[in-house]
Amino acid sequence: MKIVIVNGTHEADFIIKKFKQEKHDLTVINSDRDFGTYISASNRIPVLYGDPTKAYVLEDASAYNADVFIALSTNDIDNYVACITAKQLFNAKRVVCVVRNPKRVDVFKKLGIDSVISSTYLLGESIKNESIIEDFIRTMTMENEKILITEMIVDENSVIANQKVRDAKIPDFINIGCIYRDPEVVIANGDTTIYPHDRLVIISTPQRQKQAIDFIQRKVDDNEN
Structure with a gap:
């Protein structure tokens, strides 16, 4: 599969390692040059530095026709914009968006995102001190x-x-x-x-x-x- 992974830090590194082991065709874009350099060296894979919410950055990365497009930024809106741009302009078959605000899960799905993952902090009964x-x-x-x-x-x-x-x-x-x-x-x-x-x-x-x-x-x- 052709998989495009944009932004993220350790989550991106983990996903890249897993998909690389499975021999997928990976395209990696990261706006953080320092962490992008680490990901590139750690995984021996080229990383394009740039803002994945910009269509010209996705074009430079040849992000057309991805089977899966995954956005891992800490900014929910940036992830949405990157995903919807990939879906509408670059024909991504499935887009996956990480959000920090769980209230945005249903909203983003209604706006055309295929999969939305909600990241929250657990501070419930399991917390003792x-x-x-x-x-x-x-x-x-x-x-x-x-x-x-x-x-x-x-x-x-x-x-x-x-x-x-x-x-x-x-x-x-x-x-x-x-x-x-x-x-x-x-x-x-x-x-x-x-x-x-x-x-x-x-x-x-x-x-x-x-x-x-x-x-x-x-x-x-x-x-x-």
Whole structure:
């Protein structure tokens, strides 16, 4: 497939690595020159620097007839403009837009965006104290609401800190998609060691999300009680 990925930071890096492994035809555009340089070097792929909301930038990138066009900016409106431009002027077959404001999901769909992913912060019952609030548990709810992608920081006293994935006794209902370990994104496998301050991207169902969060938050002292 021809896939165009515009803007984003670590999310873009992770997606690019995954799609590159699957041998897709990738076009990458990023308005952040510094992070674009990192993505280019990390993935050995050319990156066009420019504003993807501008039609001439998409034209320079030969973004015509993409099977999938993904916009990952932190600015919802920029993502919408980039997606709708790709769809209407460059014949993108499917456009995917990330939004920070969940109220825009239905609006953007009605305005012609095929898939809208809402990124929000979870500050609900799973949060026990201020130190956890500072971890900024971030959740991306997929369009069909059957999969949740939750981002959490590993505490120094976590039961999984300094453990290999295969030895951490991670329940079957939790899947570690990747680990953000600045400046790298690590695709986890059984031999991957989880270190304190790693930012885990965990995948679960909505029904299991609270259990997944509780497991990652468990401290060594909790096991001894």
